[in-house]
Amino acid sequence: RPEMMGLHRDKLNNVEFNRSLRPLPQFLGVDIFSQWPDGRYRREAASLRVEKRTSQGLSLNATYEYSRQYDDYSGPYGKQDVFNRHNEWALTAYNAPHRLSLSFMYELPIGAGKPYLAYQDWRRFLTNGWSLSGISSATSGEPLALRAQFNNTGDALNTVRVNVVPGVDQTVPNPGPALWFNPAAFSHPADFSMGSGPRTHPTLLNPGNQNHDLSASKRFALDQERSVEFTASAFNFLHHADWNNPDVVIGTVDAPNVNAGRIVGSRGGRVIQLGLRFSF
Template sequence: MVTYDQPQILTLSATYELPFGRGRRWLNRRGVVNQTLGGWEIAGSAKYASGFPMAVTQCDAFDCGSLGKGTIFNWLGGEASLSRPNIVPGQPLKNPTYNGTYQSQYVNPKAFTESFDTFGNAPRLLSGLRTPGQAAEDLSVLKNFPITERTRFQFRAEFFNAFNRHHFAPSFTNYADTFVFFGGCGFGPPGTGCTLSNLADSPRAIQFSARLDW
C-alpha cells in the first residue's frame, strides 16, 4: 500500500451554454439583447474521494521532546527514529466517539499500546484507518463577447472550493502517554491529541480573469 492510496475517486465536469441571444433558442436577436443576454456559459467540476491511509507511530526518540516508555536506544550513537506501537485486537482504529468536529479525537487511543524496547506489530500504513474523505466543487461563470467571426473577448469569474468545504487532517499520529511523555506530541491516554486541527485543503477562493481568443 502507498501513502496516496484512495480506493474510490469520482470526478465530474460539465459545461452548459445558456440558450439566449443570437443563434440560440430564446431571444434570438442582435444588438443590445445579444450583447447582454447572449454568450453566457456555466461550467463546473467536482471531485469526491475516500481518505488516505494513516500511519501511527510511537514517540521514542530524543527529538520528540523527551524519552517515552517505548524508547529504543541506539547504542551505536545518534538518535533513534519513530517506531510502531502494538494494535489491540477487537478495538476500532477510528475513535467511535468522533463527532466530526475538529476538537474531537479522531484516532482511538484504546486501539494501540506502546511496544517496550521492541518493535510493535502495527503496519507501516493502516488500511482500516484513513483520513476523512474529500469533497470539492469548483464553479465558473463565463461571458463571451464576439468581436469578429474568429475573434472574441471572454470574461471569467471562477470559484474554487465554491461551497467553502472544510476538511481537517489529524494533527498528531504519534502514540504516547502524556503523563510519562512530557514532549506532548502523542495522542495516547490521558491526552486529547490527534484531533482534526489542521486544514487539509484551501478555503474558498474567487478569481476574475479576461482573455482574448483569435
C-alpha cells in the same frame, strides 16, 4: 534482535551501546530507505468512465475508480524491521480507495441561434455567448500510519510502530476534529521492543478531500475576428473545508500525547478569480 533485548534503559543515550545493537555496528549508518521502489508492490483496481459528447450545448465526463494498493516499503517513517519484510506488508501509504471526478461544459440555451431569448436588438449583447463549466473531485482518505512517540531502541530501529490493545474499539462515533479515532486502542511499545501494529492501518483512514470549481463566461463578439471574453471563476465555490490529518503519535503512560487522534485546522477556502481576454 531488539525484541530480545533486556532492560538497559540507562544505556539508551550511550552511543557505543546503541551502535552495538545494529546488525552492522562498524558503520555509522546504512541508507536503505531512500531507494525506491524498495520491495514488493501490488495493485487491484476497477474503474468506470461515462462520457457525453457535446450535444445541445452540453458535454460531460465522469470517472470513478476503486483501488487497493499494497507494498512493504512506503510510508513517512520507513520500515520497522528490515529483516522481516513480511511484517511490513500493508496498504500503501498513499492508497485512496475511492476517487471520483466530474467535469462539464454547458453553453446556456439563450441568445442568437438558441431556443430562448434570441433577441436581435440591443438585448442580444446581454444574452449571447454565455457558458458554464465546472470540475468536481472527491477522494477518500489515505490509511493512518500510527507511530510511537519515542524510539527507545537505542537507534537499533529507524522507526517504532505502536502496539494494538486487544478488545478496544479503534473507531469513535461521529469522528471529527475533536477525535478522529480512539487513541486508547493503541499503546507505546516497551523499551527495546517493536510495535505490533501494522505499518499502515487497514481500516482507519485520514479525512477525505473534495473540491468543486465553477466558472461562468460571457463572450462579446466585436466582429468576425475579434472578441472579448469575461470569465468569473470560483475555486472551491462550495467553500468546503478539508480537514487536516489527525495526530497519529501515541505517547507513553508517563508522557502521553494529549493531541493523539485530534485534528488541528483545515485547508481549502473559496477563491474567486475574474479574468478578461481579448482575442483577435
